[in-house]
Amino acid sequence: MNIRIINKSKNSLPxxxxxxxxxxxxxxxLDAPIHLKPMERKLIPTGLYIELPEGFEAQIRPRSGLAYKYGIxxxxxxxxxxADYRGEIKVLLVNLSDQVFEINTGDRIAQMVIARHEKAIWQQVEELNETSRGAGGYGHTGVA
Incomplete structure (x- = not known):
């Protein structure tokens, strides 16, 4: 799939x-390093602008290594x-550790997954079909 992209950053394309x-x-x-303090959150620019086809989204997800090693x-x-957003892609990072985390230009801060999605059409009814789970919610299957 081809996706149109503008790269105003100092980095190569994703x-x-x-x-x-x-x-x-x-x-x-970044123009200068950002120091993300413990429990602080900041919007980190990427310099990227994309044009997704209708029926697709870009999901911005954490990087597992940053989460595990640094609590980011x-x-x-x-x-x-x-698909209709044309602004810069920015990532809302949070520091869940007890140490300051430094972010520099070129640092890999997140991952982006391109995914197809469907549009829902609601069909209002008076009751739903039964299942074996029923209304069992949080923790209903236990731990072990």
């Missing part, structure tokens, strides 16, 4: 790092970029 990767790494595009996540994970 790319798949392995043959079977679902996500492409997004890199920070994304507040609204996964973030969604809709």
């Amino acid at each position: 790319a798949y790092e392995t043959a079977h990767a679902a996500g492409m790494d997004l890199r920070a595009d 996540g994304i507040v609204n994970s996964p973030g969604t970029i809709d």
